[in-house]
Amino acid sequence: MSRITLPAVDTATGATAEVYAKVRKAAGGKLPNMYATMGQLSPSLTAAYLDADTALNTAGLARKDLETIKLLVSAQTGCDYCVAAHNMLGKLAGLRVDDVRAIRQLENTGDAKRDALIRFVLGILRQSGTVPAEAVADIRAAGYSDAQLLAIAYAISMITFTNTFNRINDTDVDFPAVE
Numbered sequence: 001m002s003r004i005t006l007p008a009v010d011t012a013t014g015a016t017a018e019v020y021a022k023v024r025k026a027a028g029g030k031l032p033n034m035y036a037t038m039g040q041l042s043p044s045l046t047a048a049y050l051d052a053d054t055a056l057n058t059a060g061l062a063r064k065d066l067e068t069i070k071l072l073v074s075a076q077t078g079c080d081y082c083v084a085a086h087n088m089l090g091k092l093a094g095l096r097v098d099d100v101r102a103i104r105q106l107e108n109t110g111d112a113k114r115d116a117l118i119r120f121v122l123g124i125l126r127q128s129g130t131v132p133a134e135a136v137a138d139i140r141a142a143g144y145s146d147a148q149l150l151a152i153a154y155a156i157s158m159i160t161f162t163n164t165f166n167r168i169n170d171t172d173v174d175f176p177a178v179e
Contacts, residue, residue: 002172006033007040015043022050033174034081034166052158059151063093068103068114069121069155075104076125079163084175086159097179104178116142117152124156 009031012020016039023035023046038046056066067090074082083104090100102109106122109115120139124131139149165171 002033002037002169004037004041004169006036006172009036012040015047016040019043019046019050022047026050032085034085034162034171037169037171038165049158049161052154056151056154056158059154060145060147061151061155064090064095064114065117065148066151066155067093067095068099068117069152070159071100071103072118072121073125073156073159074163076122077160077163077167079166081166081171081173081175082159082163084173084178087178088175101179113142113144117144120144121152121156124153 007016009020019039020031020036023039024031027035035046038049057063061069067086071083071086071090074086087100087104090103091097095103099109099111099114101107103118106118109118116139120135120142123135136149139152140146144152
């Protein structure tokens with residue numbers, strides 16, 4: 001059960017109502033619990049997050065790659081809310097059911113480029129300090145550009161933010177159950 005009381009979203013006014021409308025537009029009319037809570041607490045941070053997500057979506061990584069990163073990081077941090085959300089969004093982005101399961105369980109997906117991305121992101125999550133030169137060489141050899149390395153770093157930071165908030169809040173999951 002969420003630790004922060006979910007607001008009465010239909011009575012929101014001002015900046016909160018504006019950010020709710022922005023979320024609904026982006027989410028096909030829905031207002032997920034995470035955004036309802038964030039929007040109530042800080043419309044400006046929520047709007048900034050939405051703008052950052054828009055920028056990330058145009059930063060040169062394929063939607064499947066973004067969802068791979070978001071699902072992988074969420075599974076590694078133990079954020080059940082974001083695992084459920086990105087399990088669903090990954091499928092909508094074109095990842096197969098077997099792919100999302102493999103990403104969550106750290107198994108090979110059978111796609112060499114996707115598996116290289118998973119290894120690279122896991123290395124970042126698990127090792128402190130400067131990323132080894134060999135890891136950067138390996139991800140470049142898999143076909144990722146330097147601009148995409150920037151997008152990978154940005155995706156990790158953004159999903160870490162939502163993972164952390166949802167873990168603090170224990171946000172009620174309003175996405176389909178993970179199979």
